[in-house]
Amino acid sequence: MPEAKRPTVDEVLAGALHTIENQLLPNLEDTWARAAASQLMGTLEYARGLLATDEHVDAQVDAVEAVIADLLRDHPGLEAVLEGSGGETRGFTVLDQASRLLSHAVANDSPEAEAIRDQLRPLIVQQATDTLNETMPMLMAFGGRPRRVER
Amino acid sequence: MLNVEVARPQIAAYLSAKLSSDGGVEVGPLERITIGHSRGMFRVNASYRQGGEAVERSFALRVEQAGMFGTNTLDEVRTMRSMRAAGFPVANIRFVEFDPAVIGTPFFVMDWVEGSSGPPNDAALRDYVTKLHELHQIDWRKKEIPFARIPSVPVDAVHQQVDRWMDVHRWGRVLPEPLLEEAATWLKRNAPDDLHLTLVHGDPGPLNFIHKGDEVQAFTDWEFSHIGDPNEDWLFLGGMRGRGVMEPPEWREYIADVTGHVITKETWAYWDVFNQFKGACANTSALRIFITGANPAPNMAAIGTALKLSMVQHLSTIIGMSYAREGE
Numbered sequence: 001m002p003e004a005k006r007p008t009v010d011e012v013l014a015g016a017l018h019t020i021e022n023q024l025l026p027n028l029e030d031t032w033a034r035a036a037a038s039q040l041m042g043t044l045e046y047a048r049g050l051l052a053t054d055e056h057v058d059a060q061v062d063a064v065e066a067v068i069a070d071l072l073r074d075h076p077g078l079e080a081v082l083e084g085s086g087g088e089t090r091g092f093t094v095l096d097q098a099s100r101l102l103s104h105a106v107a108n109d110s111p112e113a114e115a116i117r118d119q120l121r122p123l124i125v126q127q128a129t130d131t132l133n134e135t136m137p138m139l140m141a142f143g144g145r146p147r148r149v150e151r
Numbered sequence: 152m153l154n155v156e157v158a159r160p161q162i163a164a165y166l167s168a169k170l171s172s173d174g175g176v177e178v179g180p181l182e183r184i185t186i187g188h189s190r191g192m193f194r195v196n197a198s199y200r201q202g203g204e205a206v207e208r209s210f211a212l213r214v215e216q217a218g219m220f221g222t223n224t225l226d227e228v229r230t231m232r233s234m235r236a237a238g239f240p241v242a243n244i245r246f247v248e249f250d251p252a253v254i255g256t257p258f259f260v261m262d263w264v265e266g267s268s269g270p271p272n273d274a275a276l277r278d279y280v281t282k283l284h285e286l287h288q289i290d291w292r293k294k295e296i297p298f299a300r301i302p303s304v305p306v307d308a309v310h311q312q313v314d315r316w317m318d319v320h321r322w323g324r325v326l327p328e329p330l331l332e333e334a335a336t337w338l339k340r341n342a343p344d345d346l347h348l349t350l351v352h353g354d355p356g357p358l359n360f361i362h363k364g365d366e367v368q369a370f371t372d373w374e375f376s377h378i379g380d381p382n383e384d385w386l387f388l389g390g391m392r393g394r395g396v397m398e399p400p401e402w403r404e405y406i407a408d409v410t411g412h413v414i415t416k417e418t419w420a421y422w423d424v425f426n427q428f429k430g431a432c433a434n435t436s437a438l439r440i441f442i443t444g445a446n447p448a449p450n451m452a453a454i455g456t457a458l459k460l461s462m463v464q465h466l467s468t469i470i471g472m473s474y475a476r477e478g479e
Contacts (some may be wrong), residue, residue, distance in 0.1 A: 099327045
């Protein structure tokens with residue numbers, strides 16, 4: 001096996017986690033410092049997770065944009081709901097439109113509101129759940145109990 | 152973020168200027184108090200001589216953290232002083248400082264209140280719930296409580312608070328959060344009919360009061376207080392902050408038993424969504440504070456992402472269930 005030229009980012013993060021858990025935490029007595037060290041481990045685990053997966057914000061935005069396009073095609077009246085929406089980025093604009101549509105559906109009982117609840121809402125909920133799962137290492141470490149480091 | 156070792160001489164100099172001492176005030180190492188994330192909280196142990204006598208005194212130092220939760224020192228101090236003047240158990244505030252030249256951020260100094268903010272015994276918990284109920288019974292119109300916004304009618308209070316928290320969320324967010332925008336509309340459309348206008352603490356529950364023996368010594372963390380419906384407090388206690396003590400259905404019974412205040416399941420569900428919304432919006436501020444480097448500590452990253460999203464998931468589930476019921 002060829003010798004690695006230099007440590008990878010993941011190896012550095014794993015080493016940092018291991019060091020915090022085995023060398024720093026056992027010697028920390030202050031409660032706040034121990035909680036911060038544990039939370040830092042959660043943040044590093046989250047970072048390792050990010051490295052291991054493809055960044056998919058663009059894919060999420062694409063999916064929302066496609067559903068909104070379908071809704072507008074089937075219910076042209078919804079164009080009025082989106083009037084004035086926008087943002088500095090495509091992602092901001094699309095999620096602003098999704099926000100307006102979900103809010104519109106709260107206040108309406110029409111077939112178009114039902115379509116928003118049936119088609120757009122489940123996608124938004126699923127994406128929020130996915131993001132929650134990605135950030136879960138930080139939540140697990142939030143209370144101050146470090147988990148074993150997986151190498 | 153306050154660096155305790157750097158701030159220690161500044162705090163000593165500050166107290167030397169504020170306290171009448173014979174030759175200045177010495178301050179021991181600042182002790183971080185391990186509760187809460189909205190403010191940096193420290194115990195300050197000061198020693199000095201006054202009229203030839205040695206004095207040892209502790210203070211609590213409460214430090215702003217770059218706009219965390221969208222709250223500020225001025226509002227909190229004004230509320231605390233008003234509540235103390237109204238005879239409610241609140242720590243005495245000695246000094247308030249807004250000049251960033253002192254330690255870089257606004258702060259205030261309170262007299263140290265002896266006791267614990269940890270798990271209370273049964274009697275202290277009952278005393279806390281009784282006192283929270285008493286807070287809701289205060290005739291706030293006769294007290295000079297300087298809230299920035301006073302609702303005209305009960306439903307106005309709901310709208311004010313929803314807008315308040317949405318503003319905090321929008322300040323902190325990177326991208327729009329459709330489920331929170333939906334929740335804001337849902338909360339306004341579905342506000343209960345039997346609303347009341349009372350003082351609301353806004354953040355009640357374990358860790359946010361100090362007790363000693365069987366009695367509450369002080370209510371703390373007043374930065375969310377406002378005029379609104381008391382069920383906001385009861386659900387914050389029973390649905391969120393108090394879950395380590397007992398589960399929500401038990402809290403509902405306990406509150407009724409101790410105070411006589413009965414909360415229907417429908418009202419409970421509404422204020423549960425409200426508080427999850429409030430928590431999620433408030434927590435978004437931590438995201439901005441983290442990514443701008445104002446406070447790059449890992450708890451800010453967790454609060455601004457995972458903790459916020461867990462609340463979004465909770466409230467969106469309840470709202471989804473309400474849609475399902477309407478569709479039946």
